[in-house]
Amino acid sequence: MARSVTTRHKVTATAAAWVVALIIFFPILYTLITSIKTEPEAIAGFSLWPSGTFENYITVQTQRDYFKPFMNSVILSVGSTILALIIAIPSAWAMAFSPTKRTKDILMWMLSTKMMPAVAVLVPIYLMFRDFGLLDSRIGLTVMLTLINLPIVVWMLYTYFREIPGEILEASRMDGAGLWQEIVYVLTPMAVPGIASTLLLNIILAWNESFWTIRLSTTNAAPLTAFIASFSSPQGLFWAKLSAASTMAIAPILILGWFSQKQLVRGLTFGAVK
Amino acid sequence: MGSITLQKVSKVFGEAKVIPSIDLEINNGEFVVFVGPSGCGKSTLLRLIAGLEDVSGGHILIDGKDVTDAAPAARGLAMVFQSYALYPHMSVRKNIAFPLKMAKMEQSAIDKKVEAAARVLNLTDYLERRPSQLSGGQRQRVAIGRAIVREPSAFLFDEPLSNLDAALRGTMRLEISDLHHQLKTTMIYVTHDQVEAMTMADKIVVLNRGNIEQVGSPLELYKTPRNLFVAGFIGSPHMNFVTGSYAQSKSAKTAGIRPEHLILSKDSGLWTGTVKVAEHLGADTFLHLDVDGIGQVTARAGGEFGAQYGDRVYLTPDEAKLHRFDDKGLALRA
Numbered sequence: 001m002a003r004s005v006t007t008r009h010k011v012t013a014t015a016a017a018w019v020v021a022l023i024i025f026f027p028i029l030y031t032l033i034t035s036i037k038t039e040p041e042a043i044a045g046f047s048l049w050p051s052g053t054f055e056n057y058i059t060v061q062t063q064r065d066y067f068k069p070f071m072n073s074v075i076l077s078v079g080s081t082i083l084a085l086i087i088a089i090p091s092a093w094a095m096a097f098s099p100t101k102r103t104k105d106i107l108m109w110m111l112s113t114k115m116m117p118a119v120a121v122l123v124p125i126y127l128m129f130r131d132f133g134l135l136d137s138r139i140g141l142t143v144m145l146t147l148i149n150l151p152i153v154v155w156m157l158y159t160y161f162r163e164i165p166g167e168i169l170e171a172s173r174m175d176g177a178g179l180w181q182e183i184v185y186v187l188t189p190m191a192v193p194g195i196a197s198t199l200l201l202n203i204i205l206a207w208n209e210s211f212w213t214i215r216l217s218t219t220n221a222a223p224l225t226a227f228i229a230s231f232s233s234p235q236g237l238f239w240a241k242l243s244a245a246s247t248m249a250i251a252p253i254l255i256l257g258w259f260s261q262k263q264l265v266r267g268l269t270f271g272a273v274k
Numbered sequence: 275m276g277s278i279t280l281q282k283v284s285k286v287f288g289e290a291k292v293i294p295s296i297d298l299e300i301n302n303g304e305f306v307v308f309v310g311p312s313g314c315g316k317s318t319l320l321r322l323i324a325g326l327e328d329v330s331g332g333h334i335l336i337d338g339k340d341v342t343d344a345a346p347a348a349r350g351l352a353m354v355f356q357s358y359a360l361y362p363h364m365s366v367r368k369n370i371a372f373p374l375k376m377a378k379m380e381q382s383a384i385d386k387k388v389e390a391a392a393r394v395l396n397l398t399d400y401l402e403r404r405p406s407q408l409s410g411g412q413r414q415r416v417a418i419g420r421a422i423v424r425e426p427s428a429f430l431f432d433e434p435l436s437n438l439d440a441a442l443r444g445t446m447r448l449e450i451s452d453l454h455h456q457l458k459t460t461m462i463y464v465t466h467d468q469v470e471a472m473t474m475a476d477k478i479v480v481l482n483r484g485n486i487e488q489v490g491s492p493l494e495l496y497k498t499p500r501n502l503f504v505a506g507f508i509g510s511p512h513m514n515f516v517t518g519s520y521a522q523s524k525s526a527k528t529a530g531i532r533p534e535h536l537i538l539s540k541d542s543g544l545w546t547g548t549v550k551v552a553e554h555l556g557a558d559t560f561l562h563l564d565v566d567g568i569g570q571v572t573a574r575a576g577g578e579f580g581a582q583y584g585d586r587v588y589l590t591p592d593e594a595k596l597h598r599f600d601d602k603g604l605a606l607r608a
Contacts, residue, residue: 171359176347176376
C-alpha cells in the first residue's frame with residue numbers, strides 16, 4: 001500500500017515538475033518557433049506550427065553583423081566577471097576569515113545597493129559616462145557591469161568561504177604550512193569550486209544585463225542585448241527577425257549553462273545546501 | 275622528549291576570563307587527560323599549548339624551552355581535532371604525507387613513513403581514497419596517522435571520539451591507549467567524558483571554570499576527591515550527596531557516598547527507600563530510589579538483585595568508603 005502511494009507521488013511530482021518547467025521554458029520555445037516563421041506568419045497570431053524557414057537568420061546576419069556584438073558580449077561578461085572576482089575574492093576572504101563587528105553591516109549595505117532601482121541613477125551615471133568619454137566604450141561598460149554584480153559576487157564568495165571549516169586551516173598550521181602554503185595547498189583547492197560557480201553565474205548575469213548595456217552603448221561597444229533591441233526599430237516591428245536575433249543572442253549562454261548545470265545549481269542555492 | 279610546563283598561564287577573551295591562572299607540569303611520556311564540563315576551558319587550554327591561541331599571560335615551556343611566542347608548527351606538537359580536520363581534496367596518502375611535505379622531506383622517505391603509519395593504523399588498503407569515502411573511525415585513524423608521521427614530542431587530542439558512535443568509541447579508546455604504549459610519547463587528551471578520562475589517563479586534570487580542581491591518577495581522584503566538584507564529576511553513576519542530620523552525625527556538612535558503596539538488602543538496613551527506576555544492565559542493576567528522610571539516591575546492586583518500580587528496599591552506607599565535605603565543599607580527611 002505504502003509503496004503504491006509513493007509511486008503515485010513520484011509520478012505526480014514528476015508530471016508537475018514537467019508542467020512548471022514547460023511554463024518557464026515556453027517563452028524561449030516560442031521565440032525559437034517564431035524565429036523560423038515568415039514575417040506574415042509571425043504577426044498572424046498564436047501558432048505553434050512554423051513553416052520552418054531559416055530566412056530570418058540569414059537576413060539578420062546580412063543586415064547587421066552578429067559577430068561584433070557577440071564578441072562585445074563575451075568581452076563585457078567575461079571581463080567584468082574577472083574584474084569583479086579580483087576585487088571580491090580578497091574582500092570576501094577578509095570578511096569570512098577575520099570578521100569584525102561591522103562585517104554583517106557591510107555585507108547588508110552592499111546588498112542594499114542591489115535593491116535600488118537602476119533608473120534612479122540613470123541620469124548621473126549617463127552624465128558621468130559622457131563627461132569621461134566612456135559612452136559606447138567597452139571599458140566603461142565593463143566597469144559598469146563589474147559594479148552592478150560586485151555585491152552578489154562578494155556575497156556568494158563569502159558564503160562559500162564561510163563553509164571552509166576553520167579547524168582545517170588550524171590543522172594545516174599545526175602541520176607546518178606557512179601562510180603561502182596554506183593558501184596554495186589547502187585554501188585554494190577548497191575554494192575553487194565556489195569561485196567557479198560564482199564565475200559562471202556572473203558571466204550569465206553580465207551577459208543578460210540589458211538596462212545599462214542598451215543605454216550606455218550605441219555601436220562600438222554594443223553587446224547582444226543591444227543587438228536584439230535594434231530589431232525593434234522605427235521602421236516597424238519584425239517579430240520573426242527579432243526572434244531570430246534573440247535566439248542567436250541567448251544560444252551561447254544557453255549552451256554554457258547546459259554544460260555547467262551542476263556548478264550553476266550550487267551557485268544559485270548560494271551555498272545553502274551542502 | 276615531551277615534557278610540558280605551564281606557568282601562570284591565563285587567557286582572556288574580551289571581558290571573559292576563560293582561564294584565570296594555571297600552573298601544570300606534564301611529564302615526558304605521560305597520558306594526561308583534561309576533563310571537565312563544557313565551557314570549563316579545557317579545549318582553550320589545549321589550544322594555548324598548541325599555539326592556536328595566544329596566551330594573555332604566563333609562559334608555556336616544552337622540554338624546558340619557552341615556546342610562549344612560537345608558531346604552532348615550531349612547537350613540535352601534533353594535534354587531532356574533533357572534526358578530524360582532514361583535507362577533503364587530498365587522498366588519505368596525501369593527507370598523512372602533508373606535514374612531511376611541509377617539512378620538505380624527500381619523497382622516498384615520505385612514502386616509507388606514510389606506509390609505515392598506514393600499516394600501524396590499518397589504512398593500507400585505503401591510501402588512495404578521499405576522506406569522504408571513509409567511515410568515521412577510518413577518518414579518525416587518518417587524522418591520527420597525520421599526527422604520528424611527524425614524530426611529535428607530544429600529541430594533542432581535542433575530543434577526538436565525540437563524533438563516533440558508542441561501540442566505535444570503545445574500540446578507538448583502546449586503539450589510542452595501545453598507540454600510547456607503543457610510541458611512549460606524551461599525549462594530552464581533552465574530553466568531557468569522565469569514562470574516557472578514567473580508562474585512558476595516567477594523570478587526570480579536572481577543570482572547572484578555567485581552574486584546576488584536582489590533578490591525580492584516576493584512582494586517586496576516585497578514592498580521594500579534593501572537593502565536591504571532583505567527587506561529583508568522577509565516577510559513574512555520580513556520587514550521592516547527603517546533607518542534614520546524617521551528615522552532621524559524621525561531623526560534616528555534606529556526606530558523599532558512591533552508588534557502589536551502598537549495601538542493599540530486602541530485609542534490613544539503615545535507610546528505607548522506594549524504587550523509582552530500576553536499570554537492569556545484566557551484570558549490574560542501578561536503582562534510583564526515593565529514600566525516606568534523605569531524598570533521591572542512586573545505588574548499584576548486583577545483576578541478580580530483582581527490584582521493580584515501587585518496591586521497598588533497605589540501604590546501608592559502607593562507612594569505610596564514606597566521603598565527608600566541609601561547608602566550603604572541601605574534603606575532610608580523618
